[in-house]
Amino acid sequence: MSAIPLIRTLNLSKHYDTAVGKLVVLHEVNVSIYPGEFVAIMGPSGSGKTTFMNLLGCLDVPSSGEYYLQEHTVGETSSDQLSKFRNQLIGFVFQGYNLLARLTALDNVALPLVYAGWGKEKRDVRALEMLEKVGLARFASFNPNQLSGGQQQRVAIARALANHAPLLLADEPTGNLDTATSDEIMMLFTELSQRDGVTIVLVTHEPDIARYAKRLIHFRDGRVLDDSPHTTSGSTSVPST
Amino acid sequence: MMSSFMFMVMEAWRALGSNRLRTLLTMLGMIIGVAAVVLMLAVGSGAQYSVNQSIAAMGSNLFIVLSGAQTSGGRFMGMGTTPTLTLGDAQAIGQLSNVAAVAPVVPGSAQIVYAGNNWSTAVSGTTPGYLSVHNWPLAHGRNITESDIRTEARVAILGQTVSTNLFGDTDPIGKIIRITGYPYLVIGQLSVKGQSLNGQDQDDTVLIPVTTALHQLFGSQFVDSVRFIMAQAASLSTMIQVQEDMDALLRQRHHLRGSKPDDFAIRNLTQLAQTASDTARVMSLLLGAIASISLIVGGIGIMNIMLVSVTERTREIGIRMAVGARRRDILLQFLLESIFISVSGCLIGVCLGVGGAYLVMGLTHTTVIVTGFSIVLAFLVAAAIGIFFGFYPARIASLMKPIDALRFQ
Numbered sequence: 224m225s226a227i228p229l230i231r232t233l234n235l236s237k238h239y240d241t242a243v244g245k246l247v248v249l250h251e252v253n254v255s256i257y258p259g260e261f262v263a264i265m266g267p268s269g270s271g272k273t274t275f276m277n278l279l280g281c282l283d284v285p286s287s288g289e290y291y292l293q294e295h296t297v298g299e300t301s302s303d304q305l306s307k308f309r310n311q312l313i314g315f316v317f318q319g320y321n322l323l324a325r326l327t328a329l330d331n332v333a334l335p336l337v338y339a340g341w342g343k344e345k346r347d348v349r350a351l352e353m354l355e356k357v358g359l360a361r362f363a364s365f366n367p368n369q370l371s372g373g374q375q376q377r378v379a380i381a382r383a384l385a386n387h388a389p390l391l392l393a394d395e396p397t398g399n400l401d402t403a404t405s406d407e408i409m410m411l412f413t414e415l416s417q418r419d420g421v422t423i424v425l426v427t428h429e430p431d432i433a434r435y436a437k438r439l440i441h442f443r444d445g446r447v448l449d450d451s452p453h454t455t456s457g458s459t460s461v462p463s464t
Numbered sequence: 465m466m467s468s469f470m471f472m473v474m475e476a477w478r479a480l481g482s483n484r485l486r487t488l489l490t491m492l493g494m495i496i497g498v499a500a501v502v503l504m505l506a507v508g509s510g511a512q513y514s515v516n517q518s519i520a521a522m523g524s525n526l527f528i529v530l531s532g533a534q535t536s537g538g539r540f541m542g543m544g545t546t547p548t549l550t551l552g553d554a555q556a557i558g559q560l561s562n563v564a565a566v567a568p569v570v571p572g573s574a575q576i577v578y579a580g581n582n583w584s585t586a587v588s589g590t591t592p593g594y595l596s597v598h599n600w601p602l603a604h605g606r607n608i609t610e611s612d613i614r615t616e617a618r619v620a621i622l623g624q625t626v627s628t629n630l631f632g633d634t635d636p637i638g639k640i641i642r643i644t645g646y647p648y649l650v651i652g653q654l655s656v657k658g659q660s661l662n663g664q665d666q667d668d669t670v671l672i673p674v675t676t677a678l679h680q681l682f683g684s685q686f687v688d689s690v691r692f693i694m695a696q697a698a699s700l701s702t703m704i705q706v707q708e709d710m711d712a713l714l715r716q717r718h719h720l721r722g723s724k725p726d727d728f729a730i731r732n733l734t735q736l737a738q739t740a741s742d743t744a745r746v747m748s749l750l751l752g753a754i755a756s757i758s759l760i761v762g763g764i765g766i767m768n769i770m771l772v773s774v775t776e777r778t779r780e781i782g783i784r785m786a787v788g789a790r791r792r793d794i795l796l797q798f799l800l801e802s803i804f805i806s807v808s809g810c811l812i813g814v815c816l817g818v819g820g821a822y823l824v825m826g827l828t829h830t831t832v833i834v835t836g837f838s839i840v841l842a843f844l845v846a847a848a849i850g851i852f853f854g855f856y857p858a859r860i861a862s863l864m865k866p867i868d869a870l871r872f873q
Contacts, residue, residue: 282786283867303790309866310788321783321870325478337471338788382787 228255228291229390229422230279235288237274237445248274250445251288258389261416261423263433266442273394275442276426280313280392281305292390310338314383318395320375322367328354328378329363335386353381357411373404380411384421391415393425397432409435472793476800479773490769491809493762494849498813498842499820500755505838506821508748510831515744519737521657521666523599525564525700526734527707529557529693529714532727547689548727551674553717554591554693560709562702567594568690570677576670577642578630585626587643587670589677595654597694605637605652608673616675621652624667643681648672700734707732756845762809763849770802770857781861782869795862802854803847810846814839 237249249271256262266272277283278290281297290297292312297305314335315321322331332350333341341349354360357377359370367375376396383391393412397405413435415421427433441449480487531549554568570589575582588594592607605621612619620641627636636650657666672681678688697706707730714728774781781794818834825832 277867280786282870283865306785306788306790309786315786317870321779321786323780323783325475325482334784335787337468338784338790338793340468343471386788 227257229258229293230254230256230424231291232278233289233291235275235278235285235290237271237278237283238286248445249278249285252445252447254440254447254450256422256424258422259416259420261412261425261435261437262440263425263427263436263438264440264442265428265430265433266448267428270442271445272426272442276392276394276424279424280315281308306338310335311386312388312390314386314388314391316376316379316383316391316393316396318398320367320372320379320399322375322378322382324367327364327366328359328370331367331378332381332385334382339386350381350385353385354378356384357381371404372400373407376400376408377411380408380415384415389422391421391423393423395427396425397427397429405432472797472800476797476804479801480804486769487805490765491805491812493765494759494806494809494846495813495816497755497759497762498810498846499817500758501752501842501845502814502817502834502838503820503824504751504755505748505841506817506832506834507824507830508744508751509833509835509838510825512741512744512748513833514831515740517658518660519741521599522660522733522737523597523696524734525697525703526597526732527695527697527703527710528731528733529553529695529710530729530731531689531691532729548718549690549693551678551688551690553714554690556713556717557693557695557710558593560706560713562698562706562709563695564698565593565596565696567591567597567694568674569594569692569694570674570682570690572677572682574644574670574681576626576630578636578639581630583626583629585623585668585670587672587677587681589672589674589681591674593696594671594694597696600657601655603653603655604635605650607652608671612673613675616679617673618646618648618676618680619651619673620648621654621671622650623654623669624656625665626668626670627653643670643672646680703732703734759845759849763806763853766802766805766850767853767857770798770854771860773801774798774857774861777861778864778869778872781864782866782872785864785866786870791862794864795858798858798861799851799854802858803850806846806850806854807843810843813846814842817842
């Protein structure tokens, strides 16, 4: 572990103003994640784990507290700057894959590079390289609806990595997949973590999936309940939802 | 950056291609609007051109002086029924300052014969000034001269239609024709003038000296009285003064004092022509304006569809933002789509409009002029409409919060 954290939150909070008063979703969360870590975030629905993930991913802004991504202070940045962080520092993998149906697998993977301003040839070479990494090079010209769920999720992972993002954020990446395919995807994450040193933060409520991570953070009622380095047999205290 | 832009253009193409019927229907608004504008402007400028042509042919800064109306038992018989104007009046008008040319006219019609051919046509007795008043040069030959007038010479100038019907392609000058039985020497041939504003063939005419017409051909009961006098002012700015001078002169010559009404009328033909020209221009503008309304309706159609499209594709917008699209990337993407629709619609519309214009020309034989200006204008307006009506939906798309857009089901 490096001495400088990739992610550091300081009293990070998020609340919404509703008709019945202030709804606190995240309450003063302090978490540091170092480069190369493989972290699973667990907790029941409404525990604030997805909100925490969205804040880490610069998709949402905190109500109070601070968030440092590498050397950047995220709270004080413009929307263009947030777009740049998402483009260059963060790769997303969603439960629903979130591929663009009109684009081929190759163009989907190349999409972040379009917004990074890469030339077409460079983009295609890089996107193909990424597809190869997830074992789908021969499906490059396929549209998402021609691919299985597991294949679509692999394309999504390739897209997340296309711009060499050091941080991979995965929100229930295996939620729509069967057990065997889930295991394949998790093996891929493990490989990316160990071989390429990608920092992975994974949100899940399945202990079997969380097992692949090296560190577990439990959320409940918007607070960190437990932050433990690697448990071999998974957590027994995870409440099912 | 350029290649990213090309990617976005291709994406706009794909996005529109994925819902062809909707894209086509949206485009249809633009197509109809642009076609209407191009067609209406073409018809309008065609009409304007015809009017201006006729006006130029008529001669400029013209007055026509008509003899007064006769009353018979309290019933007015219409202008020109009283033979109050004389050759002397015409000569006197010619002496006024700022009168460039004057031509008394004694109109009539007669049968004209040459060899085995005959033709019935309008014969006008007039003076040398007739040609310059009507801005009507001779094709060849010579004009009527003062000495022809003095001697009541039997000479004639033929219009093109008359010449063609009697002589075919041969040169009529120096030939002898017969007008109501009497021989006349052809001294000149008029150039082609074409149709008048009300569709008459102006080339179907013969000119002879006014004295010959009065004393020999028509044998007028009132010696030296002419039906009307054409007068041309030296310039547009002197027309009002010339009109006043003529009025004063004729009242004096006709011994009209105090409140006695005029026994003649002076008409300003240039004013009429100007009115006709203005009418044509206003009509042209009006047609264009009405057509432009359909263009705006087309633009609203684009805005409507783009709003639907933005809502439908909220999730796509969220995904794009998640992988790093900036607000301006999203804005540009949707703007490109609306511009694409409006400009493609414009292209098709211009083709239809030009085609329609030629169809109208072929079917109705009216003059229709498609100007490059109207096509360029249609393009600029279409692009502007694409940007204007596309901007609001595109801005809505670009201002979405990534987290809300991603959660959208």
